[in-house]
Amino acid sequence: MSSHLYSNIGQLVTNDPALGGGILGVLDDAALLIEDGRVAWVGANSYAPAADQRTDVGGAAVIPGFVDSHSHPIFAGDRANEFAARMAGESYSAGGIRSTVTATRAASDAQLEANLLRLATEFRASGITTFEAKSGYGLTVEDEARALEIAARHTAETTYLGAHVVSPDFAGRADDYVALVTGDMLQAAAPHAKWIDVFCDRGAFDVDQARQILEAGIAAGLQPRIHANQLENIGAIALAVELDCASADHCTHLTHADIDALAGSNTVATLLPGAEFSTRSPYPDARRLIEAGATVAIATDCNPGSSYTTSMPFCIAVAVREMRFTPAEALWAATAGGAKALRRSDVGNLAVGARADFNVLGAPSFIHLAYRPGVNLIKQTIVGGLA
């Protein structure tokens, strides 16, 4: 059993409120002992136990690794021109997904995996230590299954999103496509997926279709999550709560009743600041969600259309500046909140027993993540105790 002590931590965020220091469980002048890839001890620097190895972080802040609970990193091509057109006044629509579908189908497995690896490397560089990955740019039995097979080589959090939009091969035959998504495609995808997701929104799937799709996934052993009300409120939140989805994502358009329903449920509201930023859309009402007591996560939504960012610090900065999260709320949402959205308790915190996934910042305080936007403050990332 080898042990490694990280000492002289100016500010340690544990997300363990039992340690004091508010919801973030912040300890000043702290140390962190890692044994066998797990947190074995946290406490005052002056009481730090002996260890086989010791790293003095020189007063830096240490935070849990970010948990990105929503990304679409298995695709080919990009949509830079669509972004430029949007910045010149065009609006975002679900239809853009189909151009990525064409490029993704044409790509080889090796190309798709290389692109995923490139994005996973970027995730890691931005301090993300756990990421979820959705399919959804294949929309055939074979293309959805291969996307998930590739994703499962790189993350345990794989999500079947055959119901991203109606496949172009099924134009005008949405019901037939739903039958495929809940039938042969589900059977091919399920062995490689943990979650099932559906884009329940204008231009994608309505609430009845989404219910059918999620229920089929649940029957096949997958756990539900949902893209809810990004473009319009079509009633997706009530469905999310009804089916006990782990997460309702986007939540750009919410009624007061939606907010109360989320607050009274086990469904996390996952907000995606990169999507509103990159589609120039109004931001969701994060303050109301937080004040009502809903559990809120922040994720990158990394995808080539609506949010082509892999940077969690960027998302935190936007959440603070534009959505009025406090810096502490935003950090919690990007770590513990993301873990809750994936129904995980072993990541997103640095309590004793948690996986030793953490970031040493090039800053004395986590506030700098929002205070110094666009600056790379992720000095070192440790995953499972390994640098």
Ligand code: NIG
């Ligand atoms: O989460 N909203 C649906 N899916 C993605 C966008 C996909 C795309 O535009 O390619 C999202 O924003």
Ligand code: FE
């Ligand atoms: Fe998404």
